[in-house]
Amino acid sequence: MFENNQPSVAVLLPCFNEEVTIGKVVRNFKAALPDATVYVYDNNSTDRTAEIAAAEGAIVRREPRQGKGNVIRAMFEDIDADVYVMADGDDTYPADAAPAMVSKVLDGYDMVIGDRLSSTYFQENKRPFHNFGNRLVRGSINGLFNAHVTDIMTGYRAFSFTFVKTYPVLSRGFEVETEMTIHSLNNNLRLYEMPIQYRDRPAGSVSKLDTVGDGIKVMSTIFRMIREYKPLPFFGTIGLLIGAIGILLCGGVTYEFTKTGLVARFPTLIGAIMLVIVGLLLFATGIILDVIAKNDRKTFITDTNQFAYLRRHFTKRQRSE
Incomplete structure (x- = not known):
């Protein structure tokens, strides 16, 4: 070149x-x-x-x-x-x-x-x-x-x-x-x-x-690209929001139980527990994908360094010919 x-x-x-x-x-x-x-x-x-x-x-x-x-x-x-x-x-x-x-x-x-x-x-x-x-x-x-x-x-x-x-x-x-x-x-x-x-x-x-x-x-x-490059903030934020909604709903059912001794809203309780589980799964997904994204960045840096080294070697050989 x-x-x-x-x-x-x-x-x-x-x-x-x-x-x-x-x-x-x-x-x-x-x-x-x-x-x-x-x-x-x-x-x-x-x-x-x-x-x-x-x-x-x-x-x-x-x-x-x-x-x-x-x-x-x-x-x-x-x-x-x-x-x-x-x-x-x-x-x-x-x-x-x-x-x-x-x-x-x-x-x-x-x-x-x-x-x-x-x-x-x-x-x-x-x-x-x-x-x-x-x-x-x-x-x-x-x-x-x-x-x-x-x-x-x-x-x-x-x-x-x-x-x-x-x-x-x-x-x-x-x-x-x-x-x-x-x-x-x-x-x-x-x-x-x-x-x-x-x-x-x-x-x-x-x-x-x-x-x-x-x-x-x-x-x-x-x-x-946010989902791919910043998975922990992406999935973690969604997971926290969904989990927080589930916890609030659970709190309402729990408050009623302490007052009456009865669980009057079983569908709400089941849905709230599911929301908390989904929130935890999304947060865990964000952690796993964040580790993968960091490894991808490490791989990119390594590959770029190798590419730059080969290019410098090739350029020096061209100059010497």
């Missing part, structure tokens, strides 16, 4: 019907990173996106599986580089921020996040539900992982080679950015946030986001 001791940089642009903006985006990234290779992955576009990108000098490939997550999965599998810069093809992210992002990755960060929310996003973005969704997702994830990430869902990011080759892309659609952030926080990867000047889509360019549909997918992804 190293040629003349210069790190290779790949610009990744997933696209679906972006003929209005893709030419300008490719030109801007070629100007900002003249030594980088620009890849445009066309995701079943019905317009001239692929043709325009190729005319501007980008390497165009096609991904038939619909959805941004599927495109990113294909990009990460196919392309080898020392640093990756990922952006959208809609001309909302400034290409002139890319060199600084690349520099941070070369300094040792696993992922650099192009932070829209600290600059112009809320002024430029004209979709209020998107603004609300960004705040909701940010608050949920930061609260759970005790983190301080400002922009959870940005599509402008830079990655190291090791991150790209060890990150399991599970999401199929726009929720993939949220998944990336949660994966990084859960595995204590090195993150760096860099404020960028976001701008809204130019006239004639149409957003592919479905505010309600994609919002539900993002929240479903958060729910699923």
Whole structure:
């Protein structure tokens, strides 16, 4: 990957019907990173996106599986580089921020996040539900992982080679950015946030986001990953709530028994005992899954260290040849 001791940089642009903006985006990234290779992955576009990108000098490939997550999965599998810069093809992210992002990755960060929310996003973005969704997702994830990430869902990011080759892309659609952030926080990867000047889509360019549909997918992804990455808080909280309801119901029946010497509500007593048992089972499930999740994090760290070692060994051998 190293040629003349210069790190290779790949610009990744997933696209679906972006003929209005893709030419300008490719030109801007070629100007900002003249030594980088620009890849445009066309995701079943019905317009001239692929043709325009190729005319501007980008390497165009096609991904038939619909959805941004599927495109990113294909990009990460196919392309080898020392640093990756990922952006959208809609001309909302400034290409002139890319060199600084690349520099941070070369300094040792696993992922650099192009932070829209600290600059112009809320002024430029004209979709209020998107603004609300960004705040909701940010608050949920930061609260759970005790983190301080400002922009959870940005599509402008830079990655190291090791991150790209060890990150399991599970999401199929726009929720993939949220998944990336949660994966990084859960595995204590090195993150760096860099404020960028976001701008809204130019006239004639149409957003592919479905505010309600994609919002539900993002929240479903958060729910699923909390269940997988933080099972003890997830199952433990549900178990405590159910168990507490059962104990309160048992308390009511017990109080009546102390007054009358009779158990007048047997169905309530049986249901209350079942609720307490279910609560205990959920709490025990959370403990077991929490141990498994910690072992998975240990395995990920071990595998990442081995992967990084093999890459360094391979790079040294290439340099010596």
